[in-house]
Amino acid sequence: MRMAIIAFGLGVWLCQYLPQLPARGWLSMLTAASLVAGAGVYRRGRYVAGGVMVRASILLLALLIGFAWAAWRAEWRLADELPQAWEGRDVEVTGVVDELPEPSERGVRFSFRVERTAAPLPSRILLAWYRSDREGAGEDKAPAVRPGERWRFTVRLKRPHGLVNPEGFDYEAALLERGIRATGNVRAGEKPLLLDPFVPEPMIVVHRLRDAIRARFAATLPDADYVGVLIALAVGDQRAIPNEQWIIFRKTGVAHLISISGLHVSMVGLMVGWLVGKGWRRSRRRVLRWPAAKAAAAAGLVAAASYAVLAGLGIPTQRSLIMLAVIALALLGGREVVGSRVLALALLCVLLFDPWAVLSAGFWLSFGAVGILMYLLGGRLATASGWRAAIGSQLGITLATIPALLVLFNAFSLVSPFANAVAIPLVSFVITPLTLLAIVLPFAPLLQLAHWLTGLLMVVLEWMAAFPFAMWQQAAPPAMLAAAGMLGMGWMLLPRGTPARHAGLFALLPMLVWTPPRPVPGAYRMTALDVGQGTAVHVQTARHELLYDAGPAYGQGSDAGVRVLLPYLQAAGVERIDRLVISHNDLDHSGGARSLVEGVTIGDLMANLPTDDPLRDVPGTRVVACEAGTRWRWDEVDFEILHPASDEPAPNKDNDASCVLRIVAPGGSVLLVGDIERAAERSLLKRHGSEIASDVVLVPHHGSRSSSGEDFVAAIAPQAAIFSAGYLNQFRHPHPAVWDRWAAVGASNWRTDRQGAINVEVTAKGVDIQAQRDREARYWHGH
Template sequence: MRTSIIAFALGVWLCQSLPELPGTGWLLALLAASGAVAAVLWRAEARARLVGLCLLALAAGFVWSAARAQWRLADELPMAWEGRDVVVTGVIDELPRTLDRGVRFVLRVESASAPVPQRMLMSWYAPRAHAGGDEDAGDEGRVPSLRPGERWKLTLRLKRPHGLANPGGFDYEAWLLERGLRATGNVRAKGENILLDPLAAGPMVLVHRLRDSVRTRFLASLPGAEYAGVLVALAVGDQNAIPQEQWTIFRKTGIAHLVSISGLHVSMVALVVGGIAGWGWRRIPALTLRFPARKAAALAGLAAAAAYSLLAGLGIPTQRSLIMLSVVALALLLGRESAGSRIIALALFTVLVVDPWAVLSAGFWLSFGAVAAIMYVVGGRTGSVPGWRVAVTTQLSITLATVPALLVLFNAFSLLSPFANAFAIPLVSFLITPLVLAAIVLPFPPLLELAHWLTGLMMVALEWLADMPFAMWQQAAPLPLLALAGIAGVLWLLLPRGTPARHAGALAMLPLLAWSPPRPAHGEFRLTVLDVGNGMAAHLQTAGHDLMYDTGPAYGPDVDAGERVLLPYLGAVGVRRLDRLVVSHDDLDHTGGAASLAEGVEILDIRADLPPGHRLHAGGVAPVACVAGERWRWDGVDFEVLHPGAGDDPRRDNDKSCVLRIAARGGSVLLAGDIEAGAERNLLARSVHALASDVVLVPHHGSRSSSSAAFIAAVNAKIAVFTVGYLNPFRHPHPAVWAGWSASGARNWRTDSQGAIRVDVRDGGVNVEAQRLIAPRYWHGR
């Protein structure tokens, strides 16, 4: 059974790796063929029967996953309705999330004036003139305070699921698909937006109302409290009130799993309630004779875990935890003394049947990996070993076992995780979380105040650990083969004491920890134009140096491209230091991620003309403005600043952009910032021949105010890259500009539909690849 379930899981994973889904006919043919092969092999010896059963399970997992995907993708927004106003009546589902000047919420659609999906993720922003002050629902232009279960008639502008596509980046489209959110969009402020019913009927409406009430009461009881968001997350699973600075501390110390309702908390509630129920049941003989206390404890624990999971909103991670616990409880209720590996296999099968997209989640791999590590190390070996030793061994084993997965998924792991978890797990599990749960039932503020005080004590220690220079091990994402070798090394290291050459498993992990991706050869370079939406950011790498040109936009007051795109990308490619940062000009879509970038990596030199109050001036490296004529050479690659000139006095800020040309034996690249027609004329007057380049980062995202015919002719590029956001409000690139570069002989590339664009300039010439073409998935663009 266990082998067949692993084969089923492999089939699910193979389906989720496809660039396109096969048709229904192909799926039926695959299932029939595998069934026929299994039937033939079933008549042979035992080993052949096992092979046939595994083939059938593999095909079943693949077909089940593909069928579920086809069904979900069919619930889509037609492309013809993107960017158009649609009137929709629907119910607010789940907990709305408060934004800087608005709110984000899930809308369950009941009726619409156009074919729209059943569930959509919406944002409702106040006009900037009304962003501050009182936000009463009745004030025109302000965003009302939304509550779960409200039925609204809204005017929406929608778009199909779309996310940024970068190496090492988060797949937002996969996240939306797993949660059944098949469109995103905004509420039109000038549309007809009417509250129809304050409380509509629905299976989870009352649960979400309760969650909303608990969240509101917690935040009101702890006004301005630094860690109130952590307590809300432990109570109702809403993590939106936890600031990014605290998440950074949790990540560096390896305790992020403690501040979310995960398998640890669900299991803890089940064990505590089940233990109390079993203790009481055994003391009533009449009950014990009718029903075993062990089974009564399992039922009570499962009921408590289900109630806690409901309070958490039954999110995807909580569902997985509840399913795993349900399988264990069912085994106890049926009186099956199954091996731990069989129980975890059944839990794996159940999770994938319910949610075949779970294999795309980091939490799926980490949770099953941690449970498997515990069983591998502790199962059958405890005997008379002291409890403290089992606890220490278990924590160290989990830390070691998850290292390969953490490097593959996050390019990093916490070196201090065992120490942080040693005091954080008992503190959160046995003190803070029980106080939080008690505060849900008993509206007694001192309970929350005590929980907050204990959380503050924990955070003092965690902050001290996180500030240590060796808190995190960071490196580039390893190759799959190295990850597999690392897993094998971990398994060998975790064998029982006395196993010959057990410590040799560490040798198998060394290539994993020592690996770094290859860099361009001497005299060659690589340019990666990142997909940052409405903005610009490009990374240039030579044999021994790294340069970042622009840093992308700010997505909100606390979120920017530096944090969301640049740092994950640099981590994935193994860059921890930038030799130079060039900020073309002071526009937010080019400087928005600069501060986060400076906090995340060391920057040795900054070329930027920024006002004195800019955050980059607060660092240890003072920015210096670009000046035409500046040249430098790195590893056989030549860099030259072409604009602005020393005497230039442009009227428009865009025309202050730093224009940089990079040249090597195999080709050249021109990075033009946001220059417009005036700066283009100055460049042409200064030197027409200096502009000639094989690749150009098209000025001003393809705006009509740039890319004059004379400029296009002077550059004479073979490759034109447009940095644009999906359905951006500026309608970049302009069709005439797109056609102009194409007519000149250039092949056009664009980040919104192709993701990050990678340009390799080698001795043999220029090679271009796009992220969505390198790693396509069937849900991209769907």
């Protein structure tokens, strides 16, 4: 059974990596064939039980069933979609706020269950409602909505769309798993109408309670540094935790504690079960009527389920609850609780309920951690107890998860065992119980004590996170090296007395010292990143790194530096940017610069910044002017600034002051032109003429019709033109006439909003271009 469930899971996993789902006809044939084969295997298995062929047939059948199950679930969910013809159109919709909203300074985001509309809309959508910034609008506060309210809105929607970059977060997959099939905004100027203040449904009542608890915590601890942590522990809402605190949690390896995770759900269940079992044994009559172990299992399951419901039954919490339910039901049914069998059944239940769970890092880490504990405790003649067992288990989990953490996050914490040794008992047995008690008893000192203890813990964690060796970071290793590392850790954690047990550590070393291949001298790699409506381009030579622009600021305290550039650079193994070029000071080009310079070492910053710009004050970063005629050579690749020229009058527009950079190697050339418009284009043609001809061009001003004049396009005559623009952006970039103009000179057009990051490899053989959405195509992309 266990191997069959693993095969089922493998089939589910394989389906999630398809670039396209099978046609319905093929899927129906596969399902029917699996059922027929299953009946045949069952009949044959009765006579040849345990035969090799029968076992192989069962495993193959389980794999096919898992694949078909995931494919059918995906087919049904993708069918609930927003037609492309309805993107960007105003639609009136009536529905209910069905989850806990996410408030911010400028507005609120919330999940909305559609009840009535004249348009063909999905059943669930994600809406953002922002405060009007128009003068005289009379709205000095962000709009507020509560779970369970029924509203009538005029909305403008788009299909699920996220930024797609190498090793980046797949936002479209996350929305698919949540069942959200369109996103959009409540339209300004169209007055929303509250139809019903409360719709009494079971989960709506829960979300309304969560909202009230969150509001009470925030009111009890106004402006408190760690109130977001307490809210996360109480109702599972982590969105109030600032990014600075998340960095500390990740560096110390305790992020799993700052949420209603499997650990906390299990802790509540075990604590309540232990108390009920202890009290149950005091009554002989109760014990004779029902065994104390079963009473404890039932009470623990109810308590864990109640806590999970209070957390909103988010997807990670659902997985934890399913695992606990399998164990509790086995105990209640009088079954022998064999660890591996329970884990396999939990895996099956999770994947039946949520086949997209295999895309989540939490899925692999939660099942992996339980499996590692079982592995550490199994096959030993004697096991440690008490604090020795706790320390041994924590060290074992830390070592065994190193390969997985490097694959999933490109990093692991070196101080994690010590940080968890302090944090696990304090958070699980003191802070979380106090927080939960404060829900039942609205007594302010309980929350204040929990907050004080959290602050005490943060002092220790901040001290550990400040160590220069707190976290190991590197590029994501290849699958073969990661597999070798996992096998090595498995060998190293075998029981004492195993021959050459510590030799398993050597299987981990190749993964730790691996670095991604770089271009050879005379070649370079350019990646136009998908940052939305903005620009960010990474250029890599044999030994140097250059970044041209830092992407936009997104608002709500986020920017491309945090969301795109730093994760991308970490995954690529880049620890230092030798030169950061900011083309000009518009926020769609410089919005992520501050986060970038705070997160990675910058050699020098080339930009024409105002004298009061805060980027000039970054310690250790040298600022140099971007001026025509500036040249440098890295690893047999030539770089030259072509614009702006100091001997020309200052341009009338800031766009025309953009730094223009040309990169040349024997295999090909690239031209990066910022947001220059027609005046700057004429100036470039006047000074350089046909010398600006390049194999690849980053199209000026995202494809605006105020740029890309006919003479300029003809002079460059590229093989490829890259448009860096945001999906359905308000400027409607790129303009169709500009798109056609570049195509007319023989260029193949590429665009980041539809194709993701664009990778350009310039070698001695020439120029090769690939789009990230083509390299890692998934069936949900574009749906």
